[in-house]
Amino acid sequence: MSYGFSVYFGLDNTKEENINLLKDAHKLGFTRIFTSLHIPEANYEVLKVEVREFFALAKEYNMDIISDISPNTFKFLDLENMDLKGLKNMGVKTIRIDFGYTEEEISIMSKNEHGIKIQLNASTITKEFFETLDEFSPNYENIDALHNFYPRVETGISEECMVRKNEILKERGIKVCAFVQSNNRKRSPMKDGLPTLEDHRNIDVKKASNHLFAIGNDCVFIGDSLPSKQELIDLSSLDKDCVELRINLKTDDDICTKLLENKYSSRTDSARDAIRASESRLLLENNKIKSYNTVDKKYGDVTIDNEGYLRYMGELQILLTNQQKDERTNVVASVLQEDFYLLKYIVEGKKFCFNKI
Template sequence: MFGLSVFLGDELTQERKRYLKQMKEAGFTKVFTSLHIPEENADQYLERLAELGLVMKELEMELVADVSKGALAKIGVSNLSVDGLKRLKEKGVNGLRVDYGFSNQEIAFMSHELNIVLNASTITQNDIEELNHYGASFPRMVAMHNYYPRPETGLAKEVLKEKNQWLAETGFTVAAFVPGDKQLRGPLYKQLPTLEDHRGKHPLAAAIELITECYVDEVYIGDPEIAESTIYQFKRYIADKTVVYFVKPEKQSPYFEIVLGKHQNRWDPAKDVLRSADARFKEIPQISPYETIERTRGSVTIDNQDYQRYMGEIQVVVHDLPKDEKVNVAARIRAEDLPLLDCCPAGGYFELKEQMNQTEENISELR
């Protein structure tokens, strides 16, 4: 399950609405926002919440709002009642992320009307016992970790794994954030990950790591926007678990077109490379030696005629390898996709796709 973030401090422009639609088409189903409404901008926030709620209904996406009791009062829910919570649903809000200020009895009550998201880092065994005592609907409850705007404050992977394993065993769905790579959120513009090690990492690589290694069920993009190419990579991964690597030819290699396309990593995976399972069994031209150079991480290679029956084998280099006169370097994976090399398992599918013709801004230059 994948989601994204929308911040009500920013205007919900037509461009932003198109972005939401694009993300929906890519397979994203949830949106996270905050209702910690500044007093001086209360009316503006309420207008934007109503507008966002309409868009969510049109796109059939779930809207999860981070709230306090004070924020609920500002949007017309001054006391926790069935009617008040139904009014929230009418505004397009399907779930509430609640933290300090709400008792477990109140949380249990709300869980029968809305999906309830708790702070994953602060949930204790006592909380679970109280929620059970008050009859909470656990199938509608999610434990969500924070994102951390300030560098050096994000969680350590082992801490996250230990907490999430316990949460999963208690029956919680677990959610966390990964960074964006296009429009970043101010005032620090240092990305919004849950794990500190994900700051500066490819959003999809971070998401796959959370899902496959950290007991995370739902992944949200923390920052306001990801790049077009990254949206495409998420779309392919969500649709059929294919990891897409964008590549460019190595010195106008005549074999560049041959290596492009969809491949399957062998079920007996190599230590140092991703091996295309059936590449050398396809009909191919004679492969002459060309650019038999050092094979650094991210190199895409094709074996030449000197490798005899292996001619035509296509590999993606995961760990640096020396030059081999029998192996041509035909392409290179772009630098930002290199973390994705660790995300294609045995038998997994990957695609080598020519790099999109668009200006990709460096993360450090985004403001």
């Protein structure tokens, strides 16, 4: 569920570009596609022709096609309102409720017999919405949520808003997704990018996606029309459960370098002055770490204790304070200053990993 891209028929891309995007994304492990079938600027004559061919190939790849729907969408597709079987026959697996449906209708659709999943608008939900929805006993196991993207500059939501909405959704076990923009071809008509967070406007895909995963989103979609192959690679390289930190190496020691290649969990008894890896000493096996680069330590430094620290040998930490040198502790790397902001998300039990620059 981790990666998705977007396609908009009858707008910026040719049919061939959309098909090639689908093929490239499929090869890289993308499993979800977002599309909207009610974009005012789209050429609907072109859209009608392209939709069915694209959907057929996506269905062949067993990809999850998510379509924004409203009563107008069914009309456009020559289907009866709420005809979920008709959507399934086209290849749609998830419908995102955009507007035009009551909480009762959403609940009814969540219990459909056609295997269609229901997706809520994560950016606009409220506690009051769920209080009403709960009255109709929806099937929450068949519901997830996707935040909006925001074409107009300065209208994207804040991180605080996203975290607040996500908490409401996760209280009900609902998985949450969000958008980052592409910097390759931005979607018409604004062409200012389609991120969820305003902080991510004009930010590269990997950095923005890593941030979204760090704050607890379960899936990231590239919102714009035609992401580059490199942007697809960058997103697919991320692990949604692991905060990736870019580091500069300060060691050529094989043992310590190998330790930096692992994924770690922050200890649940979090220290005041450092993020402590739960697993590093266990991974050391029978190796010995000699003392080297035992210099004064700074915020963001990555350290590994050497044999002088006895049973703590192999202890890996990311420092949250400046500390004096200690002959028992080697400074093996430093987190890039641009990634310092990610450290606050590595809370108790959170996984983290390193990307050597």
